[in-house]
């Protein structure tokens with residue numbers, strides 16, 4: 101209905117004023133005529149005039165209001181209709197110019213609208229395709245018909261179909277992969293009336309997907325190859341590892357056997373030399389000096405054998421510790437005396453420190469560790485220089501610090517000297533007898549007892565080694 105053409109609104113507007121005015125005019129006529137007649141005939145009152153006047157006025161006012169309401173309603177209706185017409189036109193424009201292909205099908209499945217996007221995608225102009233069955237787009241063969249029928253059936257059954265991927269043919273017969281979203285259309289009574297479809301070109305996406313899949317397959321193949329190679333390598337490593345393990349066991353057994361075999365004659369030699377020193381009457385001063393050197397070297401050899409044995413036992417987890425509450429001062433004092441006796445002219449300064457708490461550690465192991473530190477201080481500093489040993493304690497640890505006046509340790513080696521077989525490049529280390537095992541064994545033994553060991557260079561020169569062991573407490577019992 102076109103309201104503007106028939107001008108209903110305008111007519112209603114005119115009637116809104118005209119009708120009540122006509123009624124009012126008639127009432128006035130109706131009122132004035134009889135009044136004059138009655139007045140002419142001597143009657144001045146008519147009982148129906150008042151009521152007639154009231155009803156006539158009421159009818160006129162009501163007519164005015166009704167017609168005015170109709171006028172307003174018609175105005176609103178016109179506005180809604182124009183809005184609807186504008187919306188429809190916009191929708192039509194969007195659909196027409198959309199880059200996606202938008203089409204609609206009749207109830208019989210033939211194409212009845214075809215937008216610009218569809219023209220671009222398929223290459224058909226709307227005149228060439230309107231009225232054709234939808235299956236024509238899918239290839240116009242039996243399988244296309246089956247698919248088309250299935251599609252229409254599904255849309256009618258569930259109302260809409262989203263993301264259906266299919267392949268269409270364009271005007272040149274080339275395949276186009278599309279994603280179709282179809283929705284059931286209904287007429288004004290709600291009965292199914294064809295369907296709309298939006299088709300999106302997914303060729304590029306498909307291409308990417310295929311490319312990704314191809315790359316994935318290549319990657320998977322390569323990964324499988326690498327995995328296989330890795331598995332082979334792991335197997336080889338496993339074999340090599342177990343061979344190494346066996347070798348290591350053999351080596352440990354050998355080391356342990358040889359060390360034991362060496363220690364026994366060493367002990368005998370040491371004993372023999374001591375006895376000769378004590379009992380032999382014909383010893384001249386040169387022999388006496390040689391005996392001292394001999395004894396010293398036997399001690400060092402014994403310590404080396406001891407270190408080798410300790411290292412192999414530590415690595416095999418065979419070291420058993422017997423911790424007990426011990427006092428550090430007597431151990432340090434005895435070791436200092438031994439060094440003094442071994443290196444005449446060596447001064448070892450050990451400040452007395454009464455009242456130190458006991459530590460909880462294995463006495464023999466602690467003696468071994470301290471012997472190593474003192475032996476190193478003796479080895480790596482000139483024989484006439486002083487070695488200082490200091491003890492201190494706090495709530496948790498007793499610390500023994502051994503300082504010598506040698507050339508110290510290169511800063512980059514301060515940690516590495518605790519590595520197995522590590523020796524610094526300094527000339528002192530190269531000329532002094534050793535294998536780089538002592539500090540390695542020391543650290544392992546200290547840590548096994550909950551303590552710490554570290555090396556520093558003293559600001560006034562020389563190396564400073566510290567050994568800290570836990571203070572004995574009630575909980576250790």
Ligand code: ADP
Pocket residue numbers: 472476477480504506507508509517522523524525529533534535536537538539540563
């Ligand atoms: P070894 O003394 O048998 O070589 P250690 O494990 O006891 O083995 O010491 C490792 C290295 O640390 C030594 O070779 C030496 O280079 C360095 N070192 C140890 N103690 C000192 C020290 N007091 N002064 C200087 N260098 C030291």
